[in-house]
Amino acid sequence: MGARYGRGVRVLCQRSEFEREAVVPVLVVGSLVISVVAGVAVGVERPYPGVALDSGLLLVAQRAAGLWGAALLVLVIVDQALRGRLPVEVGGRGVRYAEQEHLDGAVGSAVEANAAIVDRLDELEADFEALERLLKDARSSFVK
Numbered sequence: 001m002g003a004r005y006g007r008g009v010r011v012l013c014q015r016s017e018f019e020r021e022a023v024v025p026v027l028v029v030g031s032l033v034i035s036v037v038a039g040v041a042v043g044v045e046r047p048y049p050g051v052a053l054d055s056g057l058l059l060v061a062q063r064a065a066g067l068w069g070a071a072l073l074v075l076v077i078v079d080q081a082l083r084g085r086l087p088v089e090v091g092g093r094g095v096r097y098a099e100q101e102h103l104d105g106a107v108g109s110a111v112e113a114n115a116a117i118v119d120r121l122d123e124l125e126a127d128f129e130a131l132e133r134l135l136k137d138a139r140s141s142f143v144k
Contacts, residue, residue, distance in 0.1 A: 031071035039064030
């Protein structure tokens with residue numbers, strides 16, 4: 001069962017930007033419909049809470065709006081995650097992502113650090129080969 005869902009996520013990640021942009025309005029409208037249906041399905045209790053202002057319709061609308069806001073928050077996070085961006089903060093004010101300039105700087109630093117490591121590994125490999133030659137020469141002179 002898990003492989004089935006994983007394959008769907010891989011297919012969604014491989015879709016072009018145009019295909020993803022076409023899916024977003026459908027998901028937004030679908031989440032609105034589901035939120036309204038869920039808000040109505042929960043029912044209305046008496047006495048109404050204070051935020052309902054003595055209106056069952058207002059209570060249902062508030063519940064639907066809250067559910068829709070939560071669904072949109074999840075949709076935004078998933079959409080951006082499929083684009084390779086994860087949020088650095090999720091809170092009452094919404095979702096905050098890292099500044100792209102900082103990410104570019106971090107990527108540049110990581111590339112430079114990786115290049116330095118590769119250079120150092122090449123140096124170590126050359127030193128190791130030199131030590132192997134010395135050891136081989138020492139063994140051959142010792143055996144004679």
